[in-house]
Amino acid sequence: MEFSVPEWADRIDSTNQALLAAVQRGERLPSGYVLAALEQTAGRGRHGRRWISRPGRDLTFSFLLWLTEPPVRRASLLQATALGVSDWLIRQQHLAATVKWPNDVLVRDRKISGVLAEQAAVVGPAGEPVVVGVGINVNATAEELAAVGRPATSLRAETGRETDARSVLPDVLAAIERRLVVWERGGFAALRKDWMRRCADVGRTVRVVNAETNAPERIGRVVGFGEAGEMLLRQADGSVVSVWSGDVLQWQPPR
Template identity: 35%
Template sequence: MDRKRSAQSGPEGRVIKYFETLDSTNITAKEFAEKGAPEGTVIQAGQQLAGRGRLGRVWKSQAGKGLWFSLILYPKTAAEFCPQVTLLTAVAVAEALQKAAGVQGRIKWPNDILLDDRKICGILSEMALTTEGAIEYAIVGIGININMSSEDFGAVLADTAASLYLATGMEYECKQVLKAVLEEFDQLYGQWHREGFAPIRKKWREYNCTLGRMVTVKDNDEEIYSGTAEDVDDYGSLLVRNAAGKIESFDFGEVSIRSC
């Protein structure tokens, strides 16, 4: 793993540590968090060799083709509310892509951004707890396909993956998209601390493509529940009503839906 890096100052003095190649930005972000890196520190990689998404899936992270980075956070909230950060981040990315490239992303609960039913962004949030159960730190990893072509995705992903280049026919500078995402994130993260989850949930609903649709919830590829996605609760969990009218909440697993 090539850990050659550079440091630069981001918005409002934010520290951005750029590595040409990393196994995973989330793994490196944890290392920095353990050493007390300031909140908002960004760990960015030109390429990831072992990038991953939720449920341990591999995330294709080609050199120079996308934006692969992780944020180090110290949320001032109880651990049970930390999953709200994933929904907050999804809203920030959707708004940033709209402002930076004029594309209308839709959020699939809890961590995907889609363009025309194809995935352009994935989010992986992780946290560490103290022995007392408080949040020690949280890491939010974000992967956005920027300049990837159909050939870059290959036959396996060509029908399910999207990029800004494929959506608009234009190439983008990753640093400009990063700037847009961080600006939106900072605004929403501050609002979340000041006003709670309610305004974030309202914005999330506006961008989502999950609520009101028939969904199937899977755990380790096994179907465990199905019904209509009704809402997200105060913890960021998905509320699903089955055919008998029973509502269950889910903060884990994979959700498949018919169409976004």
């Protein structure tokens, strides 16, 4: 696959929603089409959480892929994209980035980037359209990050300097593209070794909650990941269960 030259919008509600709407209107957008925004007013993360994007300060973009892979394999598209973002942070920003299942990128256990994938309800000759949105905290200050309510960081907080968000997009896309080429050829199995090495939660005991499905929470030690990217938890009784969705939280034993 290959990304197109990004189209930029000065201000938009959501790059994901704009691409999904364009596909549903029948616009003939190619696989690899990229839409980026200097300001996003209604960006969303997983479970409908708001992603705050300040004018010209953070990097938000979405790309379109036409996929023929079965849905179970598409789940790891989030992980392939997150690995690409972490590659860029490590190699070009010289930060000790890690990944958190299934879709976050961290620095010092603080979120610096998130990924969201959504599918349009249409089918075309090239497959089914999936839109992947990426947000990266670029120039947020310590005060702005504190207002998020969850551990978060930014390039500015980590490096001490401001960065032109628009100028870094080509390098970010190149890093993601390299990971997606591997993913297209071999799925998550081709990325699993790198994900295991970079995942912050491997070996930790965690609590997994799923507000969307109201499934019972799971507590266990992260021991690995399956062929499709599902998380493997070893529970207190020694059994290993597969977890396909949910929020991973650090577990605190009862006192």
